[in-house]
Amino acid sequence: MMSIFLSYCHKNKAIADLIDKALQTECGIIAERDERDVGPWNSFSEFMEQAGTVDIVMPIISGDYLKSRNCMYEALETIRDRKYNDKIFPIVLEDDIYNRMNHIQYVKFWQEKSESFENELDGIRAENLGPLGDELKFSKNIAESMAEFLSVVTDRNNPSILKGMERVTDFVKERLGLEKDTEIIKEEDKDYFEEYGIEKKRLPKHFTDLEKEEFVRASYRDIIAGLSQICDQYTKEDGIVKIKTKKRSDNSFVISIYSYGNKKKALQVGYCDQGTNFGMLGIYTSDSISNSMAYHSGKSYNGLYLVETDNNELILNATLSFLATNKNMHAKDVVVDIWKCHIEPYIT
Incomplete structure (x- = not known):
């Protein structure tokens, strides 16, 4: 599998996280990055040296990156490879980096940093410098290499990360020899039951x-x-029949049907819980028409949809229905059943 090294400063961590996630989900590649691959008490220097050994290095370049000692360490490890032109894939966050005049400030930054460091070391005997001498050489090396590094970066048609991750993942897929629309199935996502x-x-x-x-x-x-949406629309479109809806309580709702201003039917829709109604749990409809046209207060149901489990999901079973008894339903199916069984016969 192709190896990718993400090089970034921690002020740009959010962008690195997005790229990291895109590489994993779209390309099936887990990039090498410090926060994941440098364990407790392990060496950061040894990790950064890996930038010179991987297949692709993705430096996320910003002004902060170019002034970061560790980021430039990784950048120099990359350009030590003679084939670094084929392995570096820059992601430039700031457009002013493409202006060659702005390169001067970064060269001067490291030049002044190395001169300042050298002045601080003045007076220390050579045999006492230890790693400090190497650090001075490294600062000078960055100053000497900065112009070349920026020239390599800005000479390319680098895709803007602000336009999406597709260009990044398409580039990696091309290197992997995959079509751009190839879906990567990670090992842990395979359905072995289906395979066998x-x-x-x-x-x-x-x-x-x-x-x-x-x-x-x-x-x-x-x-x-x-039901409210359907009844309201029907009322607006029909000049003769009016269907009124009204909340009766927290668990009941009344639909009244009028034709030429005369009430034809009143239907109560509600839900029952296990503490009432013989322990039933579900949705009911009750025909509330009587000679006095008063709402029926009893529990005489003409529609009943009780909760059941089907294929490990909760559904409503039409325990009592004129058209679909014992049929498993979702809420939309119950709306249709109530309309066809209890409302439509009174408006046609």
């Missing part, structure tokens, strides 16, 4: 009473919203 033709069999999921009650309440809200 084995049917998955699981124990039925057990839903708690609370989950069932919340499902019924949510279904009730969706059903009432759907």
Whole structure:
């Protein structure tokens, strides 16, 4: 698998996170980056040296990057490779980096930094410098290499990361020899049951009473919203029939049908919980017409949709329906069933 090294300063971590995620999800590649690959008490220097050994280096370049000692360490490790032109894939965050006149400030920054460091070391015997001498050489090396590094970076048609990650992932897929629209399936995402033709069999999921009650309440809200929308639209479009909807309580709703101003039917829709109505849990409809046209206060149902489990999901079973008895339904199906069974016969 191709190896990719993400080189960035921590002020640009958010951008690095986006690129890292895109490489994993779109290309199936986990890039090498310090926060993931440098363990406790491990050497940062040894990790940064890997920039010279990977297939692709993606430096996320900004003004902060170019003034960072560790970032420039990784950049120099990259350009030590004679084939670095083929492995460096810059992502430039700031357009002014393309202006050659602005390169001068970065060369001067490191030149002044190395001169300042050298002045600080003045007076220390050579045998006592230890790694400080190497650090001075490194600062001078950055100053000497900065112009060349920026020339390599700005000579390319670098895609703007602000226009999306597709160009980054398309580039990597091209290097991998894949089509741009290839979907990468990671090992952990494979369905081995499907691969071997084995049917998955699981124990039925057990839903708690609370989950069932919340499902019924949510279904009730969706059903009432759907019936209200349909009734309102029908009323606006028909000059003879008027269908009025009204909330009666927190768990019941009344639909009244008028033709030429005369009430033809009143239907109550509500939900019942396990504490009432013989322990039933679900949605009901009750025909409330009587000789006095008063709402019926009893529990005489003409439609009943009780909660059940089917294929490890909660559904409503049409326990009592003129058209679809014992059919499993979702909220939209119940809306249709109530309309066809209890409203449509009175308006046609």
